[in-house]
Amino acid sequence: xxxxxxxxxxxxxxxxxxxxxxxxxxxxxxxxxxxxxxxxxxxxxxxxxxxxxxxxxxxxxxxxxxxxxxxxxxxxxxxxxxxxxxxxxxxxxxxxxxxxxxxxxxxxxxxxxxxxxxxxxxxxxxxxxxxxxxxxxxxxxxxxxxxxxxxxxxxxxxxxxxxxxxxxxxxxxxxxxxxxxxxxxxxxxxxxxxxxxxxxxxxxxxxxxxxxxxxxxxxxxxxxxxxxxxxxxxxxxxxxxxxxxxxxxxxxxxxxxxxxxxxxxxxxxxxxxxxxxxxxxxxxxxxxxxxxxxxxxxxxxxxxxxxxxxxxxxxxxxxxxxxxxxxxxxxxxxxxxxxxxxxxxxxxxxxxxxxxxxxxxxxxxx
Amino acid sequence: xxxxxxxxxxxxxxxxxxxxxxxxxxxxxxxxxxxxxxxxxxxxxxxxxxxxxxxxxxxxxxxxxxxxxxxxxxxxxxxxxxxxxxxxxxxxxxxxxxxxxxxxxxxxxxxxxxxxxxxxxxxxxxxxxxxxxxxxxxxxxxxxxxxxxxxxxxxxxxxxxxxxxxxxxxxxxxxxxxxxxxxxxxxxxxxxxxxxxxxxxxxxxxxxxxxxxxxxxxxxxxxxxxxxxxxxxxxxxxxxxxxxxxxxxxxxxxxxxxxxxxxxxxxxxxxxxxxxxxxxxxxxxxxxxxxxxxxxxxxxxxxxxxxx
Numbered sequence: 001x002x003x004x005x006x007x008x009x010x011x012x013x014x015x016x017x018x019x020x021x022x023x024x025x026x027x028x029x030x031x032x033x034x035x036x037x038x039x040x041x042x043x044x045x046x047x048x049x050x051x052x053x054x055x056x057x058x059x060x061x062x063x064x065x066x067x068x069x070x071x072x073x074x075x076x077x078x079x080x081x082x083x084x085x086x087x088x089x090x091x092x093x094x095x096x097x098x099x100x101x102x103x104x105x106x107x108x109x110x111x112x113x114x115x116x117x118x119x120x121x122x123x124x125x126x127x128x129x130x131x132x133x134x135x136x137x138x139x140x141x142x143x144x145x146x147x148x149x150x151x152x153x154x155x156x157x158x159x160x161x162x163x164x165x166x167x168x169x170x171x172x173x174x175x176x177x178x179x180x181x182x183x184x185x186x187x188x189x190x191x192x193x194x195x196x197x198x199x200x201x202x203x204x205x206x207x208x209x210x211x212x213x214x215x216x217x218x219x220x221x222x223x224x225x226x227x228x229x230x231x232x233x234x235x236x237x238x239x240x241x242x243x244x245x246x247x248x249x250x251x252x253x254x255x256x257x258x259x260x261x262x263x264x265x266x267x268x269x270x271x272x273x274x275x276x277x278x279x280x281x282x283x284x285x286x287x288x289x290x291x292x293x294x295x296x297x298x299x300x301x302x303x304x305x306x307x308x309x310x311x312x313x314x315x316x317x318x319x320x321x322x323x324x325x326x327x328x329x330x331x332x333x334x335x336x337x338x339x340x341x342x343x344x345x346x347x348x349x350x351x352x353x354x355x356x357x358x359x360x361x362x363x364x365x366x
Numbered sequence: 367x368x369x370x371x372x373x374x375x376x377x378x379x380x381x382x383x384x385x386x387x388x389x390x391x392x393x394x395x396x397x398x399x400x401x402x403x404x405x406x407x408x409x410x411x412x413x414x415x416x417x418x419x420x421x422x423x424x425x426x427x428x429x430x431x432x433x434x435x436x437x438x439x440x441x442x443x444x445x446x447x448x449x450x451x452x453x454x455x456x457x458x459x460x461x462x463x464x465x466x467x468x469x470x471x472x473x474x475x476x477x478x479x480x481x482x483x484x485x486x487x488x489x490x491x492x493x494x495x496x497x498x499x500x501x502x503x504x505x506x507x508x509x510x511x512x513x514x515x516x517x518x519x520x521x522x523x524x525x526x527x528x529x530x531x532x533x534x535x536x537x538x539x540x541x542x543x544x545x546x547x548x549x550x551x552x553x554x555x556x557x558x559x560x561x562x563x564x565x566x567x568x569x570x571x572x573x574x575x576x577x578x579x580x581x582x583x584x585x586x587x588x589x590x591x592x593x594x595x596x597x598x599x600x601x602x603x604x605x606x607x608x609x610x611x612x613x614x615x616x617x618x619x620x621x622x623x624x625x626x627x628x629x630x631x632x633x634x635x636x637x638x639x640x641x642x643x644x645x646x647x648x649x650x651x652x653x654x655x656x657x658x659x660x661x662x663x664x665x666x667x668x669x670x671x672x673x674x
Contacts (some may be wrong), residue, residue, distance in 0.1 A: 006470050006473060010466075010467050108447065138382065203454075209468070210440070345649075
C-alpha cells in the first residue's frame with residue numbers, strides 16, 4: 001500500500017516536472033482559457049446590433065423620413081445607403097453590401113391614414129439571427145407622430161426573465177466556455193499522456209517496473225486536475241470581472257462540480273491514450289470528441305431544440321452534463337444535490353473510463 | 367541459490383505467419399554473463415521480452431529466478447533490471463531525477479533512496495552530471511545512466527538488450543568492466559549483442575539466427591570445435607579469387623581482411639592447404655597459412671542457412 005503511494009507519487013512528480021519544462025504546453029494551460037474567454041466573450045454576441053441596411057423611399061414624404069429615422073434609432077440596424085429603386089436594393093443585397101432593405105412605397109401617407117401596412121422589409125434570410133432581429137421590427141410602434149399610427153398589439157402573456165434579465169450573452173457563454181475549454185485541454189493533455197511514453201520509448205521501461213496499470217492511470221491524471229483548476233480560476237475570475245457574470249452559487253459547489261467534470265474528461269483522455277498509437281492519432285480523436293462537445297453540449301445551441309438522435313449523443317458527452325451543472329450553480333445558485341443526475345453521471349463516467357483505460361493498458365508488448 | 371537463473375524450454379513465438387522464435391531452449395547459469403549473438407532481427411530482443419514476461423510465448427515454458435513466467439511476471443519485475451535497446455529514460459529530466467523516479471518506482475524512499483542515488487552516481491561516474499538534463503548527454507553517458515537506473519534496486523538478474531549499440535569503443539570497454547564488477551557481486555547478466563568482441567567476453571554464448579539457436583557454448587569451446595579450417599591467403603587479385611573460391615561447396619566462407627583472404631574450409635577435407643593449391647593453380651605461389659579460429663568464423667560457420 002505504502003509502496004503503491006510512493007510509486008504514484010513518483011509518476012506525479014515526474015509528470016509535473018515534465019509539464020513545467022514543456023514551456024509551450026505550460027503556456028497553453030494559461031493562454032487557452034485567457035484568449036478563448038476574451039474571444040468568445042466579446043465576439044459571440046446574440047444581441048444583434050448595427051445590421052447594415054439600405055432604404056428605398058419611394059414616397060419622398062416627411063412621414064417617410066420620420067419612419068426611416070425611427071427605424072435607425074432602434075440601433076438594431078444602421079442605414080448605410082439609400083436606393084432609388086427596389087431593383088438596386090436587391091442587387092446590393094446580392095452583392096452583400098447590405099443585409100436588408102426597407103421599402104417605403106409612394107402611397108405611404110395614404111397607408112398611414114388607412115392604417116394599412118406601411119412598407120416592406122426585404123431581408124437576406126441566410127443568417128437566421130439577422131432575420132429574427134429584423135422580424136422583431138415588424139410590429140415596431142411609431143410614437144413620433146401626433147397620433148399612434150398602429151395600435152399596440154395586445155399581449156397575451158407577460159414574460160419575466162430570471163437570472164439574466166438584461167439578456168447578455170456573456171452570462172450564458174462564460175460558464176459554458178468552462179466546459180468547452182476544460183474538454184479541450186483536459187482530453188488533449190491526457191490523451192497524449194500514455195502515447196507520448198510509447199512514442200519516446202519510455203513505455204518499454206515503464207512496463208518492466210512494478211508499477212500497476214491502475215496506479216499509472218491515477219498518477220497520470222492527478223497533475224492535470226490542478227491544471228484544470230487553474231483554468232477554472234482564470235475563466236470564472238475574468239468572466240466575473242470583465243463580463244460581469246454573476247456567481248450566484250457557492251464556490252465549493254463550483255469546485256466540486258468542476259472536479260467531477262475534470263476527472264471525467266481526464267479519464268476519457270486516458271482511454272483515448274490507450275487506443276491511439278501516435279500523438280497525432282490522439283489529437284485527432286480529441287478533436288472527434290471536442291466538436292460534438294462544442295456543438296451538441298448545449299454550449300452553442302439549446303439542447304431542447306436538437307433532434308432526438310443528437311440529444312442521445314449529447315447525453316453521452318460529459319460536457320453536456322457539466323454545462324447543466326455549471327450553469328445551474330453559477331447562474332441559478334443551484335447545488336450538486338439539485339443536479340444529482342448529472343453529477344452521478346459524471347462520477348460513473350470517470351470510474352468506467354479509468355477501469356476501461358487500466359484494462360486496455362496491458363503491461364505487455366504483445 | 368538455484369543453479370540456473372533462467373530456464374527456458376522449447377520456446378515458440380509467432381507474429382502472425384512469421385515465426386520469431388523457433389523452438390529455443392536455454393539455461394543461464396546463476397552469476398554468469400550469458401550472451402545472445404546474432405544479426406539484427408534474429409529474435410534476440412523478442413527472446414528477452416519473452417523471458418521478462420513482456421510478451422507471451424505461443425509454446426514452451428519459462429522459469430526465471432524460480433518464478434513461472436508469464437504467470438508470476440509481476441513478482442519477477444521486482445527482482446530484475448532491464449536495459450532496453452533504445453534509451454528509455456526521460457530526456458527532459460536530470461540524471462538525478464531519473465534515478466529518483468526509477469528508485470521510487472521500485473519502492474525506495476527517504477534517505478535510503480538518496481543514499482542509493484549518490485552511490486549509483488559515483489559508481490557510474492555520473493556525479494558531475496547529476497543535475498544535467500539527460501537529453502543533452504552523450505551516448506556513453508546515457509548508457510551509463512541506463513545501467514545505473516537498471517541496477518538501482520540491486521537486481522539479481524540483469525537483462526541488457528544491445529547495451530552498447532550507441533557508444534564508442536572506449537565506453538564499451540569500460541561498460542564491460544562494470545558488467546564484470548556486477549557479475550562479481552553475484553548478478554546474473556543476460557546480454558544481447560552483434561559485436562564479436564563483446565560476445566567473446568561472455569561466459570556462455572548462444573548464437574541466434576532467424577529465430578533459431580544455432581550454437582551454444584563458451585566462446586573457447588565454440589572456437590575450438592569449429593567445423594572448419596581457417597586459412598589466410600595473401601595474394602594479388604584476391605577479389606576475383608574470392609568469387610571462384612566461393613563457388614566450391616567445400617569453401618564455407620571467404621572474406622577479405624586487409625590484404626589477405628580469410629577462407630573457411632570444411633573439416634571433411636583433410637589437407638586444406640594442399641587442397642587449395644591443387645584446385646587453384648595461382649595459389650601455388652601464394653602465401654597460405656592455417657590460423658586460429660575466431661568468433662566471427664564460428665558465427666559465419668553456424669549461421670548462413672537462413673541468411674538471405
